[in-house]
Amino acid sequence: MPTTNQIQNAIQNGYEFRTGHYISKSFEFFKERAGEFIGFTVVYLIISLITGVIPIVGTLISIVISGPLSLGAVIYTHKMQNDQDLAFAGFFDGFKKFTNLFVTYLFQILIYIILAIPLFIMVGFEVLQAVMSGDEESVLEFGKIIVGSLSIFAVMGVVFLYVGISLRWSLHLAYFFNYSPLEAIKESFVIVNKRWFAHFGFILFCILIGLLGILALFIGLLVAIPIISISDYIGFAEVTGLNEEEQVEDFKEFGNIDDIS
Numbered sequence: 049m050p051t052t053n054q055i056q057n058a059i060q061n062g063y064e065f066r067t068g069h070y071i072s073k074s075f076e077f078f079k080e081r082a083g084e085f086i087g088f089t090v091v092y093l094i095i096s097l098i099t100g101v102i103p104i105v106g107t108l109i110s111i112v113i114s115g116p117l118s119l120g121a122v123i124y125t126h127k128m129q130n131d132q133d134l135a136f137a138g139f140f141d142g143f144k145k146f147t148n149l150f151v152t153y154l155f156q157i158l159i160y161i162i163l164a165i166p167l168f169i170m171v172g173f174e175v176l177q178a179v180m181s182g183d184e185e186s187v188l189e190f191g192k193i194i195v196g197s198l199s200i201f202a203v204m205g206v207v208f209l210y211v212g213i214s215l216r217w218s219l220h221l222a223y224f225f226n227y228s229p230l231e232a233i234k235e236s237f238v239i240v241n242k243r244w245f246a247h248f249g250f251i252l253f254c255i256l257i258g259l260l261g262i263l264a265l266f267i268g269l270l271v272a273i274p275i276i277s278i279s280d281y282i283g284f285a286e287v288t289g290l291n292e293e294e295q296v297e298d299f300k301e302f303g304n305i306d307d308i309s
Contacts, residue, residue, distance in 0.1 A: 053289065054287075054288060054289025054292065055235075055239065055287075055288050055289065058239060058242060058287055058288070059238055059239060059242065062242045062243065063242065063243060063287050065243045065246035065247065065250070065283060065287065066283075066286075067246070067249055067250045067253055067279075067283075069282075070250070070279040070280075070282040070283045070286075071253065071257075071275070071279045073278075073279070073282050074275050074276075074278035074279035074282060075275065077125055077128055077129075077278045077282075078271070078274055078275055078278060080128065081124075081128065081134065084124065084134070084136055084139075085121060085124070085274035085278075086270045086271070086274070087136065088120050088121060088124070088136070088139040088274070089121075089269070089270050089273045089274055090270065091139075092117060092120065092273070093269075093273075095113070095117065096110070099113075111153070111154065111157065112150060114153055115142070115146075115149035115150050115152060115153030115154075115219055116140070116142030116143045116145070116146055116149045116150070117140075117142065118142075118219065119142040119149070119219055119220070119223055120139035120140060120142060120277075121139065121273075121274045121277035121278060121281075122220065122277050122278075122280060122281040122284075123138065123139065123141050123142055123223070124138050124139050125277070125278045125281040125282070126224070126281060126285070126290075129285070129291055130291065142223060145222070145223055145226075148222045148223070148226070148228070148229065149219055149222055149223060151229040152218050152219055152222040152229040152232050152233065153219065154229075155229050155230065155233055156215055156218060156233065159211065159215070159233075160208065160211070160212075163204070163207055163208065163211065164204070166204075167200060167201075167204050209248075210244075213240060213244065213247050213248055213251060214236065214237045214240050214241055214244065215233055215236050215237060215240075216236065216240060216247065216251075217235075217236040217239060217240060217284055218232045218233045218236040219232070220236075220281075220284050221235050221236055221288075224284075224288075224290055225288075225290075239287065239288070250279075250280075250283065254276045254279075254280075257272045257275060257276060258272050258273075258276065260272065261273070
């Protein structure tokens with residue numbers, strides 16, 4: 049499994065996760081290429097809107113493209129960091145590794161479905177029966193079922209939150225380190241759980257940024273969304289040693305480093 053010494057060190061010894069630094073640094077990247085980031089965000093939102101309003105087929109299309117597309121700003125930031133070609137098409141480079149990202153994303157969905165099975169078993173069938181009957185008593189019973197199941201929903205909410213944050217770097221690892229889908233999911237779980245609450249704090253901060261974007265007549269989302277992706281990349285690259293590893297690989301292209309003293 050491809051890895052870096054820094055990943056192994058992060059897993060064994062933990063790591064510092066600097067949310068404030070990542071957010072602050074993200075504005076520097078954004079200001080340098082604001083037009084490109086905003087342009088991609090517009091495209092991303094339009095695609096999301098279109099797939100969201102098309103029944104069934106739209107959902108399937110969203111599942112197929114979400115993995116590669118969601119990494120667009122992350123990949124572009126990586127190109128900026130490493131002085132690579134900054135053509136707008138670079139936002140869509142995730143599709144160059146489509147299969148790996150699609151399967152990784154699909155596995156994540158399957159994990160959520162499996163986690164939701166107990167909820168469906170305990171609540172779903174009763175709710176479905178109450179709704180299908182159509183009479184007033186059944187509707188009232190439906191309300192009682194929902195109220196009585198609030199504790200179950202709360203527990204499942206915590207479980208989904210924990211798993212969702214734990215798996216949040218799966219696609220990053222699949223793309224940048226060419227991990228197989230299962231390796232990416234496993235490694236993300238291990239890395240993130242070394243500082244889970246720090247990652248949780250980062251997510252809360254990102255939610256706050258998103259809310260501020262909404263309050264700014266939604267136009268602020270065109271800034272908030274890329275800022276979140278950029279800061280996420282900066283944190284990922286720092287924790288995994290991504291750019292240090294690429295510098296070593298670039299050096300190897302010019303000669304065997306073992307022969308250099």
